[in-house]
Amino acid sequence: xxxxxxxxxxxxxxxxxxxxxxxxxxxxxxxxxxxxxxxxxxxxxxxxxxxxxxxxxxxxxxxxxxxxxxxxxxxxxxxxxxxxxxxxxxxxxxxxxxxxxxxxxxxxxxxxxxxxxxxxxxxxxxxxxxxxxxxxxxxxxxxxxxxxxxxxxxxxxxxxxxxxxxxxxxxxxxxxxxxxxxxxxxxxxxxxxxxxxxxxxxxxxxxxxxxxxxxxxxxxxxxxxxxxxxxxxxxxxxxxxxxxxxxxxxxxxxxxxxxxxxxxxxxxxxxxxxxxxxxxxxxxxxxxxxxxxxxxxxxxxxxxxxxxxxxxxxxxxxxxxxxxxxxxxxxxxxxxxxxxxxxxxxxxxxxxxxxxxxxxxxxxxxxxxxxxxxxxxxxxxxxxxxxxxxxxxxx
Numbered sequence: 001x002x003x004x005x006x007x008x009x010x011x012x013x014x015x016x017x018x019x020x021x022x023x024x025x026x027x028x029x030x031x032x033x034x035x036x037x038x039x040x041x042x043x044x045x046x047x048x049x050x051x052x053x054x055x056x057x058x059x060x061x062x063x064x065x066x067x068x069x070x071x072x073x074x075x076x077x078x079x080x081x082x083x084x085x086x087x088x089x090x091x092x093x094x095x096x097x098x099x100x101x102x103x104x105x106x107x108x109x110x111x112x113x114x115x116x117x118x119x120x121x122x123x124x125x126x127x128x129x130x131x132x133x134x135x136x137x138x139x140x141x142x143x144x145x146x147x148x149x150x151x152x153x154x155x156x157x158x159x160x161x162x163x164x165x166x167x168x169x170x171x172x173x174x175x176x177x178x179x180x181x182x183x184x185x186x187x188x189x190x191x192x193x194x195x196x197x198x199x200x201x202x203x204x205x206x207x208x209x210x211x212x213x214x215x216x217x218x219x220x221x222x223x224x225x226x227x228x229x230x231x232x233x234x235x236x237x238x239x240x241x242x243x244x245x246x247x248x249x250x251x252x253x254x255x256x257x258x259x260x261x262x263x264x265x266x267x268x269x270x271x272x273x274x275x276x277x278x279x280x281x282x283x284x285x286x287x288x289x290x291x292x293x294x295x296x297x298x299x300x301x302x303x304x305x306x307x308x309x310x311x312x313x314x315x316x317x318x319x320x321x322x323x324x325x326x327x328x329x330x331x332x333x334x335x336x337x338x339x340x341x342x343x344x345x346x347x348x349x350x351x352x353x354x355x356x357x358x359x360x361x362x363x364x365x366x367x368x369x370x371x372x373x374x375x376x377x378x379x380x381x382x383x384x385x386x387x388x389x390x391x392x393x394x395x
Contacts (some may be wrong), residue, residue, distance in 0.1 A: 007105075016359055017106075018081055018094060018171050019046045019080075019081035019082070019171065020046045020047065020080065020081065020094070020171035020172045020204035020330065021043065021044065021045055021046040021079075021080070021081055021204070022042075022043070022044040022067060022079070022080055022172065022204065022206065023042070023043050023044075023077075023078070023079040023081070024040050024041060024042045024043075024063070024066075024076065024077075024078055024249070025041060025055075025076055025078075026039055026041060026075060026076040026077070027039075027040040027063075027066065027073050027076030027077070027078060027079040027280055028040070028073065028074050028075040028076055029059075029062050029066060029071060029073055029074050030074045035228050036059050036062040036228055037059040037062055037063060037228045037229070038075070038228045038229060038259060039076075039229075040059075040063065040229070040230060041230075042063075042223065042230060044204060044206060044222075044231060045204075045221070046081075046204055047202050047203065047204060048204060048205075048220040048221050049195065049198050049205045049207065049218055049219050049220045049221070050204070050205065050206050050207065050219060050221040050222075050223060050225050051207045051208075051209055051214070051215035051219035051221070051222050051223070052064065052206065052207070052208045052209070052225060053209055053210070053211075053212065053215040053216055053222055053223065053224050053225065054210065054224060054225035054226060054251075055210060055226075055251075055394065056210060057227075058225040058226055058227060058228065059225055059228040059229075060208045060223075060225050061176060061177075061208050064097075064174050064176055064206060064208050065192050065205065066078060067080070067085075067093075067095065067172070067174060068090055068093070068095055068097045068174050069085065069088060069089060069090035069092075069093055069095070070090065070097075071084050072086065072087075073086060074290075077269065080093055080094060080095065080171065080172060081094075081171070084295055085301060091121075093172075093390070094170055094171040094172060095170050095171070095172040095173070095174055096117075096165040096166065096168055096170035096172075096173050096174065097165065097173075097174040097175075097284070098116040098161050098162055098165040098173065098174070098175045098176065098178055099161070099176055100177045100178065100180060100181065101181075101361075102149075102157050102160070102161040102181075103161070104150070104157060104160060104161060104164075106148065106150060107148075108148075108149075109145065109146050109147065109148060110136065110141065110144055110145050110146070110147050110148070110152070110160050110258065111129060111132050111136065111145040111146065112132075112340055113138060113149065113164055114132040114160060114163045114164045114167055115128040115129055115131070115132035115167070115233075116164065117164060117167060117168050118131060118132070118167060118168070119169050119246070120280055121168070128243055129139045129377045131167060132145075132163075132167060133145065135163040135164075135167050136163055138163065138166075138197075139159040139160075139162060139163045139165070139197075140159070141156060141159050141160060145155065151219035153186075154182050154186060154323060155182060155185070155186040155189065155190060156184065158178065158179075158190060159193075161178075162178075162194075162197075163357065168203070170203065171203055171204065172203065172205075172206065173198075173203060173204070173205050173206070174206050175194075175205065175206070175207040175208065176208050177208055177209055178190075178194070178207065179191065179194075179209070179211075179214060180211075184392060187214075191214065191217055191218060191221040194207075194218065195217075195218055199325075202364075207219070212251070212252050212253050215236065215239075216236045216239070216252075217236075219234065219236050219237065219316040220236075221233065221234070221236075222234065222235070222239045224247075224248050224251060224252070225248055226240060226251070229246065229250050231245050231247050232236065232244040232245065232248045239252060240252055240254055241299070241376070243255060243297060243376070243377055244378065244379045244380070245378060245379065245380045246295055246297075246378055246380060246381075249297040249378060250345065254300055254301075254310075255297040255298065255299055255300065255376075256297060256299075256300060256303065256343060256345075256346050256347065257295055257296070257297050257343060257378070257382050258274065258278075258280060258295070258296055258297075258298070258320070258342075258343055258382075259274065259293060259294070259295045259296075259342070259381060259382045260272030260274040260275075260278070260279075260280050260293070260294060260296075261273060261291055261292065261293050261294070262288050262289065262290050262291060262292045262293075262294060263279070263290065264290065265287050265288065265290070269282050269283050269372065270282040270283055270288060271317070272294055272296070274342065275342065276341060276342060277315075278315055278319070278320050279315075279317040279318070280296060280317065280318055280373070280375065281317050281318055281372040282296060282372070282375050282377055283372060283373060283375060293381045294377060294378075294381065295377075295378040295380065295381045295382040296375050296376060296378060297375075297376045297378055298370045298374055298375055298376070299352075299374065300347045300348055300349040301333065301349040302318075302370050302371070302374040303347075303349075303350075303368045303369070303370050304348075304350075304354075304368070304369050304370065305336055305338070305348045305350055305355075305360060305366050305367075305368050306358075306366060306367050306369070307358065307360055307364055307366055308319050308321070308364075308365040308366060308367055315367065316369065317372075318369055318370050318371065318372055318375075319367050319368065319369035319370075320337055320340050320343070320346070320367070320368055320369075321337065321340070321365070321366075321367055322338035322341075322346060322365075322366055322367075322368060323339045323363065323364070323365055324336060324337070324338055324339075324360050324361060324362050324364045324365075324366055324367070325337045325338065325339050325362060326362055327355075327360070327361060329349070329352075329364070330349075331352070332349060332351070332352055333349045333351050333352055333355070334349075334350050334351075334352060334356075334357070335347060335348075335349055335356040336348045336349075336350055336360065336366075338366060340368070346357065346368065348368050
C-alpha cells in the first residue's frame, strides 16, 4: 500500500507529491447578518501542523469546515496547493476530516469502519480490507480489527477514526477538537502520537482546539482567533513569548499586560509611567515620542512576589502593588493571583522553592516585580481589552 500523500504528474511525467499548502484569501462567512469569520487571509504551509486556537464562537471550526467543503464561503477564495476549491465537493479536495465525535459506525467492525471510505469510492473488497489492515497496523490496533466500536476505549476509538481519515491518502487532515473527549492521561498520550504521525506522513494537519497547552505542544503554526478574525498567526514560541496584542497575551495565559505612556527615552531604553504613577522600563527598540501610550507584557513565571513590610516603601521601577486573591499549588510552581488596579487577572507563577520560602495568602499585600529585559512590547495598546473578560486566565 502507498499510504503517503497523493501524488500528481508533472508535465514531464515524473511523479511529485501534491502540495497541501492552504491559502485563504479575503474569506468571509456570514449566517444571516452575523459574521462567523470576516476577511480572513491566511497561508498554512505544506507539511505543517497548524492549530486554530480560540474560545467558542470565534470562527475556528467554521474555517475548518470551509476548507473541508462542508461550508461555502460567503466571499473569498480557498486554495489547496494550486487548486481553487470553493465549489468543489469534499471528495475532490484531497482532504480528510476527523470529527470530534469520531462518528464510527456502531454496526461495523473496526476493520470495516476503517475501510468504509474506500468502499464508497468503489475499491474492491479484498484491496480495501488489505489497506485497512495496514492502516490499523500503523495505529497499533490490528489485533482488534474484528471488534465493534463499543468494545473499545475512548483512546482506541480515536485511533480508529484517525485511521479511517488517513486511508484515502489525503494531502490535508482536518481535526475538529480531536482530543476533547479524552481524559487527561489519554489526551497527553494522543498529543504525542498525533505529532509523531504528522511528522511521519509529512502532510498538512489543521487542528481546531480551544486549549492553549495543546496548541503550544503540537503546532508548528498557531493561529489565535477572536470574534471571527485572526489576532496573530505565528510559531508557538512567538505566540507564547512575543504576543502581538493584549488579547493574545491574555488568552495564551502566560503573560500579564500593563499600559503606560512614554515618560523618557534614552540610549538604554524607554521609561513608561502608568496612570497610577508606576514606572516601567522597556528595552531599547525605537524612539517613541514622549506621551505615546504603550502596552507591555511580562511572562507570569518571570514575576517575583514580595510581601509588603510594615509601612511599605515607594515602588521601585518595574513593580506594581497588589493584594493576593488566591493561590493554587501546581506541583513545581504556585499560581498566585493578585488584584492589581488597572490590570485584570495579574498572575505570578512562583517556583515552589521560592514560594514556600516566603509564602503569601489571600489578603496579603504584595509587590510583584520583574527585570527590564523580561518585558515585551505589544503592537497594540490595551484600551477596550483591559476591562473585558478574557479566556485563558486559568492556565
